[in-house]
Amino acid sequence: xxxxxxxxxxxxxxxxxxxxxxxxxLINLKRFFRGLFLQENWTIQYPEQRREYSQRFxxxxxxSVDKNKTENCTACFLCETVxxxxxxHIIAEERxxxxxxxxxxxxxxxxxxxxDLLRCCFCGFCEEACPKDAIKLSRDxxxxxxxxxxxxxxxxxxxxxxKGRG
Amino acid sequence: MDPxxxxxxxxxxxILVLLGVTLGVVPIMVWFERRGAGWFQGRPGPNRVGPFxxxxxxxxxxxxxxxEDWVPANANKFYYLMAPVIAxxxxxxxxxxxxxxxxxxxxxxxxxxxxxxxxxxxIFILAFAGLEVYPVILAGWASNNKYSTLxxxxxxxxxxxxxxSMGLALLSMLLFYGTFNMNEMxxxxxQSLLGPIPSWGAFLNPxxxxxxxxxxxxxxxxxxxxxxxxxxxxxxxxxxxxxAFKFAAFFMAEYCAMIMASALLVTVFFxxxxxxxxxxxxxxxxxxxxxxxxxxxxxxxxxxxxxxxxSKVAFIMFVFVWVRWSLPRFxxxxxxxxxxxxLFPLSLVNLVYSALLTWYMx
Ligand code: SF4
Ligand code: SF4
Numbered sequence: 001x002x003x004x005x006x007x008x009x010x011x012x013x014x015x016x017x018x019x020x021x022x023x024x025x026l027i028n029l030k031r032f033f034r035g036l037f038l039q040e041n042w043t044i045q046y047p048e049q050r051r052e053y054s055q056r057f058x059x060x061x062x063x064s065v066d067k068n069k070t071e072n073c074t075a076c077f078l079c080e081t082v083x084x085x086x087x088x089h090i091i092a093e094e095r096x097x098x099x100x101x102x103x104x105x106x107x108x109x110x111x112x113x114x115x116d117l118l119r120c121c122f123c124g125f126c127e128e129a130c131p132k133d134a135i136k137l138s139r140d141x142x143x144x145x146x147x148x149x150x151x152x153x154x155x156x157x158x159x160x161x162x163k164g165r166g
Numbered sequence: 167m168d169p170x171x172x173x174x175x176x177x178x179x180x181i182l183v184l185l186g187v188t189l190g191v192v193p194i195m196v197w198f199e200r201r202g203a204g205w206f207q208g209r210p211g212p213n214r215v216g217p218f219x220x221x222x223x224x225x226x227x228x229x230x231x232x233x234e235d236w237v238p239a240n241a242n243k244f245y246y247l248m249a250p251v252i253a254x255x256x257x258x259x260x261x262x263x264x265x266x267x268x269x270x271x272x273x274x275x276x277x278x279x280x281x282x283x284x285x286x287x288x289i290f291i292l293a294f295a296g297l298e299v300y301p302v303i304l305a306g307w308a309s310n311n312k313y314s315t316l317x318x319x320x321x322x323x324x325x326x327x328x329x330x331s332m333g334l335a336l337l338s339m340l341l342f343y344g345t346f347n348m349n350e351m352x353x354x355x356x357q358s359l360l361g362p363i364p365s366w367g368a369f370l371n372p373x374x375x376x377x378x379x380x381x382x383x384x385x386x387x388x389x390x391x392x393x394x395x396x397x398x399x400x401x402x403x404x405x406x407x408x409x410a411f412k413f414a415a416f417f418m419a420e421y422c423a424m425i426m427a428s429a430l431l432v433t434v435f436f437x438x439x440x441x442x443x444x445x446x447x448x449x450x451x452x453x454x455x456x457x458x459x460x461x462x463x464x465x466x467x468x469x470x471x472x473x474x475x476x477s478k479v480a481f482i483m484f485v486f487v488w489v490r491w492s493l494p495r496f497x498x499x500x501x502x503x504x505x506x507x508x509l510f511p512l513s514l515v516n517l518v519y520s521a522l523l524t525w526y527m528x
Contacts, residue, residue: 021493028206028492035205043209 058122058137061115063158070099071159073134075108079126087119088126113155117143138162169275176277181262184281188261191483192421193223199487206491226414233410238309241407245308250408250415253301257419257426260294263287264429265349266475267439267468271461279439279468280349287348288336291430295332295385298423299325302387302394302404305416309407317403321394324384324501328391331509332381335374338513338520339367339434352438362443367435371520375435377513382427384505386420388486390493393501428482429475436478439471 013019034040044051063071075092095109126135140162145151197212197220204211212219237243267279284290299322306318343351359365368375384391395403405416432438441449452458452466496504 025488025492029488031208032202032205032488035208035210039210041209045210 053139053141055139057139057141058124058127059140060117060138060143061120061126061153061158062136062138062160062162063113063134063155064136065159068099069159071109071113071134071155072132073110073113073130074106074132075110075113076131078129078131079135082125082129083120084123084125085119085121087116089114089116110155113158115153115158117151117153118148136162172275176275177281180277180279180281184261184266185258188258188422188425189418191425192418193227195421195424195483195487196223196226196417199490202487203491206488230411230414235410235412238311238407240310242308242310245304246407247412249301249305249308250412250419252297252304253419254415254422256294256297256301257422260291260426261422261429263290263348264426264433265352265439267471268464270465270468278349279472283347283349286346288340288346288434291348291426292333292336295426295430296329298385299329301416301419305408306404309404311407313400313402314404314406317394317396317400317406320400320498321387321404324391324393324505325387327502327505328381328384328509331377331505331513332385334510334513334517335378335381336434338371338374338517341517341520341524342367342370348433348438352433352440355437356440364437364440366437366440370523371516373516374513374520375431377509377516378431378435380509382431383486383489384501386423386427386486388420388424389490390495391501392495393498396495424483424486425479428479428486431482432475432478439475441470442474442477445470445474 063073065071074095075090077090077092080086080088080090090113091111092108093111095106099106099109122137124137127137130136135158143151200222201211201213201219212222215221215225237246262281263284265278265280265283269276269278271277282290302321302325303318306314306316306321339351340346343354345351345354355364355366357365359369363369383389387394395405400406405413408416449463449467449470453463456462458466
């Protein structure tokens with residue numbers, strides 16, 4: 001019942017297979033010699049060679065910091081609210097006055113800021129929601145970890161220096 | 167030297183050489199299969215372990231060695247353990263009747279470069295090639311797993327159906343050669359057909375060669391006929407429950423079977439150890455260069471014959487890999503269709519043709 005028979009007209013040569021098999025094999029032989037002698041590869045040697053990804057690539061998160069390495073985040077919870085995967089967990093606290101060197105009064109700061117990368121879907125909503133341009137997605141796509149705990153980025157890790165964007 | 171001791175030593179040496187060459191070719195083939203797959207598909211293939219990735223098979227062996235040696239609880243232990251052994255032994259035993267050179271002369275002894283020059287060589291080979299179904303059935307059935315059993319059923323159905331056309335193709339060649347002895351076959355094929363063209367089986371009866379060639383693909387369970395395995399349907403098929411070294415044994419057995427089948431194909435259809443074009447010139451050059459006497463000429467001839475056989479087998483092995491990475495696999499009904507509706511009747515017709523041709527030639 002579920003089968004649909006698509007009837008095709010085959011020529012005699014196609015029915016005998018052999019001619020087309022040999023033809024196809026000769027094409028593949030050409031490929032073989034090109035691979036062997038010209039090293040013609042469609043793949044790259046990954047750790048040594050890297051593919052150039054788009055400028056808009058959304059990779060591992062980071063939190064931007066100012067000159068004094070103070071995070072720009074004010075623990076407004078917008079990112080935690082917007083996150084469709086519910087993978088951002090923030091605990092807020094009051095920010096000591098001496099951390100505001102530029103006279104910009106940021107009353108709150110995150111006491112802890114965890115992102116569970118195993119849940120994150122890299123939609124970038126957190127970046128869009130952030131009023132302080134604090135949380136951002138870098139172009140770093142190498143996020144493999146050995147344990148689940150390592151996949152949870154804490155504030156310290158998020159404040160790492162990220163090149164190329166920020 | 168005492169002739170008995172000499173003969174014994176010679177036989178042991180021949181066994182060692184045969185085993186060494188066959189088992190030594192396996193890792194090279196494994197490497198070539200994987201690296202070659204890369205070249206066919208436009209990627210470098212395994213190139214990290216050792217120069218050109220040549221040590222990759224070694225890494226594989228070490229990996230297999232340290233894996234857990236595990237037997238499924240409800241398996242029939244005896245048959246389960248026996249299957250890989252048979253798989254490995256059958257092709258190795260069959261290789262013993264393949265002549266890999268005429269003879270060499272050491273002192274005043276003549277050593278024939280064939281482990282067992284028996285008159286029923288072809289029957290012997292067919293018997294051991296037929297034995298290759300057993301590990302498939304045994305492994306599938308003994309591991310007590312539905313996937314394995316299905317794989318074994320498919321494998322045995324396939325091997326049995328292709329064995330018929332393979333046997334008929336071989337039979338048609340036996341009509342030409344009029345002998346079961348592999349060595350005499352090779353000698354027969356070295357006579358001239360048309361000027362410099364030797365009377366190889368493949369020239370006399372190209373159709374039988376083709377049928378035989380297709381059949382050995384099915385016999386050795388290689389693509390495009392690798393139905394006993396099938397990742398998408400029955401996982402690894404009959405060797406699904408095999409791990410560690412038992413799997414490695416199956417893996418090696420596949421390559422040994424390929425070597426055996428290629429050697430058989432070459433011996434019956436491509437002139438066996440008969441010289442490749444240009445070898446005769448090489449021999450004359452060597453004779454003139456080193457001023458060889460009769461003994462020396464014979465020994466150099468044997469060496470060149472061995473090289474001829476090895477290069478022919480190497481070419482067939484290359485075709486195995488080439489076909490594997492070029493053709494998609496057959497569906498099971500298509501496979502049976504090809505085996506029973508095409509190859510079987512056509513090889514019957516071919517048998518009649520060969521009989522008539524032989525009758526006419528005599
Ligand atoms: S990228 Fe999307 S899923 Fe990931 S933390 Fe930001 S909002 Fe949540
Ligand atoms: S990262 Fe931005 S959006 Fe999230 S809490 Fe901090 S300031 Fe608010």
